[in-house]
Amino acid sequence: MMIKLWFLLFLLFLTIFGKAQETAQVSDSLKGLKPATTNISEVIIQSVQRSIKMNEGNVVMTVSGNKNFRTSTNLLEVLRKTPGVTIDQEDGIFIGGRITPAIFINGKPIVMSSQELQSYLRSLSPEMVESIEVNTNPSSKYDAEFKGIIDIKLKENTNIGWRGSYTGVIYANKFNYRENALNLSHNTEKVVYTLQMGYNDGISTYRYHALQRLANTNVMRTNTYQEDAGKVYNIQAGADFKLNDKNRFGINVRSNFRANDRFRTGSLYTTDKSESQLVFNTANESPTHYKQDNYGITTEYSFQGKTFTFNFLGNYLGVRNNQKDDFINRDIATNDLLSHWRSDLVNKIDIYTAQIDISQKIGNADIEAGIKYSHSDTHNNIRYDTLSVGNQFIFDPARSNLYSYKEKIWAGYLAYRQKFSLLQINAGMRLENTNSISNAITVDSVVTRNYLEWLPSFSANYAFNKSSELSLSYSRRITRPVFSQLNPFRFYFSPLNYWIGNPYLLPSFTSQIKLTYRYKSWITSFTIGKEKDVMTRYPLYNPETNVLEYLGTNLPYRKFASLETSFPIKLTRWWNITTQFAGYYNYEFRPYLGEVFTLGIYNYEIRLNQTFSLPKGYTVNLFANYESQTGNSLYIIKPRYAVDLSVQKSWLKNKLNTKIGYNNIFDSYDQSLEFRHKQIMDNRFTHWWDSSKLFISASYNFGNSKFQVKEIQKTDEENRIR
Structure with a gap:
């Protein structure tokens, strides 16, 4: 260590x-x-500045051509090195601490399941992406549930003809995992056709260790090992029609198919408090077959006049999940079967959205308005069967669950933007009406909600000169509970450990203020806010059965603050460093088991992203990330760090791009938690994922594009961040 x-x-x-x-x-x-040398150094500084800029208080990072991302294999790897963005071990994306952002492509939201989104981001190479904008305080123009937004701007191909690229990646640890992506596009003067296909397969592993001192003073150790063999197929096809200089129409259809065979083994090893006498030692097996099919379609139409624009966007997403599990428990000493139950899960999700946005320019002011309707319908049916004394499986009503959730949201907004010399003002108001029905059919429980919320926003941006600017923004947001938080059935980690949803959860509301300052390429932001009715989970231990379950609840409130800064340093012509620092504060008011726990938690993260441009076209990247001790009112989360090393080289006039590297070299990025209040429960556990991997990547570009078509008209917002 x-x-x-x-x-x-x-x-x-x-x-x-x-x-x-x-x-x-x-x-x-x-x-x-001589003065000439001074001029050269100034040119170098300007080159660094072009890779990062600010748009209305948001960090905009150039991706294609950026040396810092040259060794990254896909866009997920790029996001890991982007200031203000964190990627966890399961490829979850977070900004501003632990905010899950919405993902936009070219300024428009994409409706995908989390697994489909991960596959899509893995299919995008850094060379396909022009820039990334990180918005941690969205205005009223955007859905109120978007606490943050990552807007990915893809590069436009303005050449007539067709071109394509293939990327293949192999990750090697105990087992291998392979990724393949093929991207094709064909341009005519009126239509752009695109096709993306991907196939990923391989085995990943996961380990879970826990130490718990039980109420009767016995000591129980839980160990779990999991192998997940998965295959993912995805295909996406689209066409963008330029009807004339003012009208465009686009359509995109996609499918994503995933199949996983998961085998999980574990043990519960229990001794007396001296840890010298064995109380019981059981082994459990849990083979799982999981299948998910996603289908999506997106249509869009836009009209762009001289001072007036009209945009329509429609989305449909259909998700079909099916999962079959076995839970087998045996006594290790005698090999006797203690229990055996099976589950069969069928889950269906349908999401429809439609939105219209218009804007009118009046002098140097812009008036924007929009309306959106979204409808989601989720059905979940899980059946458990338990092996009886007669060696027959019998329906288990205590664990089985039939649950449905329907949600309709009507939203509208009005926004105003005007520039006064060096000052730009933005103000907006959003109105959202939510109507939801949660129906736990098995336990005959129906929860209906219908509420209307006004959600304002305001921002002011002042540019002192080309090198420095200041931005101040305020917004009020809403976070609605998702299906998994509401569904009242058990998700098992081990035979004595599971979590369960709560259909009575309320939405939470967040009000925050953000101040951002840029000096050249140095960007610093400070955020402070308060969240009411915070949705969270808490542990509940049963001393009679030794079952530890995690339940959902709303906390009265929490207060938070964050300070983030990032700046590039060019040490030499061949050595660049981007330094990122983030400090966080979180204060929870948490009632728990008849007591109230209040604790202010401070933590910080440091990242160093070093890029070395070596002779003969080699690029070396060394990325280090450290996270200090953190947690909440109940748990301590131990510090951790990771170091990545990678090398890139281009061949054949940059048509062939090869990369090799090692992520998480020291295998030091596991997550360890410890319960703070030992008088209530002594519980410690660690999650480990096989993120320490050697990877080899190769991508090849091909095609016969020859000459350019006229550049497609861009909105004022797109032009401002160039």
């Missing part, structure tokens, strides 16, 4: 030492070198 910490300190020392050397070199240059 000490060696790993010294390694991180050494990386930090290199950064500081390199900066000191650069400062000394600049000082010497001012004394003795």
Whole structure:
């Protein structure tokens, strides 16, 4: 452990030492070198500035052509190195601490399941993406449930003809995992056709360890090992029709198919409090077959006049899940069967959305308005059968569950934007009406909600000059509980550990203020806010059965603040460093088991992304990430870190791009938690994922594009971030 910490300190020392050397070199240059040399150094600084900028308080990062992302295999890897963005071990995306953002493509939201979204982002190479904009305080123009937005702007192909690219990646750990992506496009003067196909397969592993001192003073150790063999197929086809100079119509259809065979083994090893006498030792097996089919279609139409624009966007997403599990428990000493139950889950989700946005320019002011309707319908049927004394499986009504959830949302907004010399003002108001019906059919429980909310926003941006600007914004957002948080049936981690949904959860509301300042390429932001009716989970231990379950509830409130800063440093012509620092504060008011726990938690994250441009076209990237100890009112989360190393080289006039690297070199990014209040429960557990992997990647570009068509008209918003 000490060696790993010294390694991180050494990386930090290199950064500081390199900066000191650069400062000394600049000082010497001012004394003795010719003015021409000074001009060259200024050109270098401008080159760094073009990779990062600010748009109305949001960080905009250039991706294609950015040396910092040259060794990244796909867009998920790019996001890991983007300031303000975090990717966890299961490829979950977070910004501003632990906010799950909405993903936009070219300024429009995409309606995908989380697994389909991960597959899509893995199919995008850095060369296909022009920029990424990270918005941690969206205005009233956007859905109120969007606490944050990552807008991915794809590169436009303006050449007539067709072109394509293939990317293949192999990840090697105990087992291999392979990713394949094929992207094709064909341009005519009036239509752009696109086709994306992908196939991923391989085996991933996961481990879970827990230590719990039971109420009768016995000590129980839980160990779980899981192998997940999965296959993912996806295909996406689209056409964008330029009807004339003012009218465009587009359609996109897609499918994503996933199949997983998961085998999980575990044990419960229990001793007395001295840990010298064995109480019981059981083994459990849980083979699982999981299948998910996704179908989606998107249609859009836009009219762009001289001062008036009209946009329509429609989305449909259909998700079909099917999962079959066995839960088998045996006594290890005698191999006697203790229990055996099976589950059969069928889950169907249908989501429809339609929205219209219009804008009118009046002088130097813009008036925008829009309306949106969304409808989601989810049905969940899980059946459990338990092996009886007669060696027959019998329906288990205690575990089985039939549940449905329907939600309709009507929303409208009005926004105003105007620029006064160096000052730009944005103000908006959003109105959302939510109507939901939660029906737990098995227990005959129906929960209906119908509520109307006004959600304002305001922002002001002032540009002092080309090098510095200041932005201040305010917004009020709503977070509705998702289906998995509401569904009142059990999701098992082990025979004595599971979590269960709560159909009575209320939506939470967040009000926050964000201040952002940019000086050249140095961007710093400070956010402060308060969230009411916070949705969270809490543990409940049964001393008679030794079952530990996690239940959902609403906390009265929490207060939070964050400070984030990032800046690039060009030490030499061949050595670039991007430094990111984020500090977080979280204060919870948490009632729990008749007591109230209040605790202010401070934590921070540091990232160093170093890029070395070596002779003969080689690029080396060294990325280090450290997260300090954090947690909440009930749990302590231990510190962790990761170090990635990768090398990139282009061949055949940049048509062939090869990459090799090792992610999480020291296998140090597991997550360990410990319950704070030992008088209530002594519980510690660790999640480990096989994120320490060697990878090899190759991508090849081909096609016969020859000459350019006229550039497609862009909106004012698109032009501002160029």
